[in-house]
Amino acid sequence: MTRIFFYISVCSSSILLSVAAMAQNKPAATKVDSLHKTIKADTTHKMVADTAKKIIVPHIDSSWYIPGGVRIGLDLSRIVSAIYYPYRKEITVVADARINSNLYAAFEGGYANTPYSDSNYTYKGNGVFVTLGVDYNFLKRQYRAEKNMFYGGIRYGFSHFTYQVPSYTIKNTYWGDHLTGSIPRTNANAHWVELLVGLKAEVLKNFFMGWNIRERILINNVKTDEITPLVIPGFGNGSKRSVFDVQYTISYVLPFYRIKEHAPKVETKAKKIPKR
Template identity: 55%
Template sequence: MIRTLRYTFSMLLCLLTTVGVQAQINKSQYKPPVSLDSSKRKQQLLTHDSLPVTDTAIRKLPADTAPRTAIRDTTHHGAAARDTVHNKKPVLTAADSMVMVPAGLRIGLDISRFVVKFFQPYRTDINIAADIRWKPDLYLAMEAGFNNTSHSDSNYTYKGRGEFISIGVDKNFLKRNNPLEKHMFYGGARYGFAHMSYEIPTYTIYSNYWSANGDNIKGSYPRTSANVHWIELLLGFKAEILQNFFMGWSIHERIMINDVAGSAFPPLVIPGYGTGNKKSQFDMQYTISYVIPLYKIAVPKFPKKKADKKKQIPRR
């Protein structure tokens, strides 16, 4: 019995001695965890981030810093992606700055010719004006008409008639604040052509110088055909007073190309031009017109703004 107790006590003593030795060995090999000092922690993180990503580097990282680094990087990239989505500006195309508006053929009548008829009863003129919108500020324009002149007095008798046409382009200078506005302040140029015929059935020259017997000289000028060409510059304004209904005025300066005014017997009136004995003619017209909508055209939504000119600094 005593021998058994001795043997048991010896075994317990050996076991305790072995445990104590192993504890001393582990204590000598123990390394403390990463310091809680923020500056040292940042330095350690920067050192580990700069290392290449290998299995050895991952194993050497502290257990608590690896997941925190992964979470930090994921959050950073996610925020950058969200910022890119929210801060991205929409790209405007040319179609977004344009709007389709009705356009068509505008036909008008020059009512100022009736005023001319009041002051010059011997002539009858009919002028029809038309234009069609080609581009937002450009119009293809045309005028056409005819003239009939019949004059008689104690000096001569005159008869003439003819037709004319003028073709050109009008440019609108008015800046629209609304793309649906149709008012116009415009300038234009035309080429005009008239074909006419005229004659002087009788004329009388009252002069004793040209007659040996002191009698008056009488004669006639045969029927003559003439073609007249001219260039025309104009400036005018058109306002829409009702839907598609316009009223406007324009001033015209016409310059004759061929020399009809210098002939022996120039025509009294040239259709579409004016007085036949002048190489240049000033005229004013007053027109009422109506637009027939036929199609649509793309115009800018907003008026064009002049680009700010940057001051250039001279080089020294």
């Protein structure tokens, strides 16, 4: 009887130990498999994330044409100034050519004649002048073909002119006598810089009206011991180093070329995939 009980006890213990061993081994296998799957998923995610960092979405380049051309006109303010200053007879031609969206090459040139006479002396002067520079348009376009301008610019000016005093009289009120004489023709060159700001508006197709204000600063000295030029062509009063001036212009554009304008290139990176 004792052997039967012992045998039954041993068999029961063996069965229980086998079940316990199986119960312990099964979760361990599941844990290893789960860990393997997790590592595999993380590795794939890392490769996708690294690839996403290097991908750049290409931007399709687009372009279009904007109006170009040469704008030629006249300075009407010289007509007005001749009314108030009859000795200043001057004609000025203005022109500009579009280089790109906002930049323009600018040119001015003209001729001036300065006949003057009073009870003290007679003055004669004449000469030519040119200015070269650039204008930049600060006005944001409302449409691609817009040609209106609000601009600032800089110029270099040069003038070659002659002047003379055919006769002069110096009166001596104390002694009652007069000293007369003349000053022969003198050739002179003048150099200056200009800073300006202005507006040009298209009132009819390709026809513009505009104005600008400018400050001219003389670089070299054109005075002599005998006499100072009454007027420097293109500059103004010959006795001043700096002069302020206003222009009123009418002009017309000759649109014989166009300018190709490109859309700005923008590179955007692909959105980063969030980590899980």
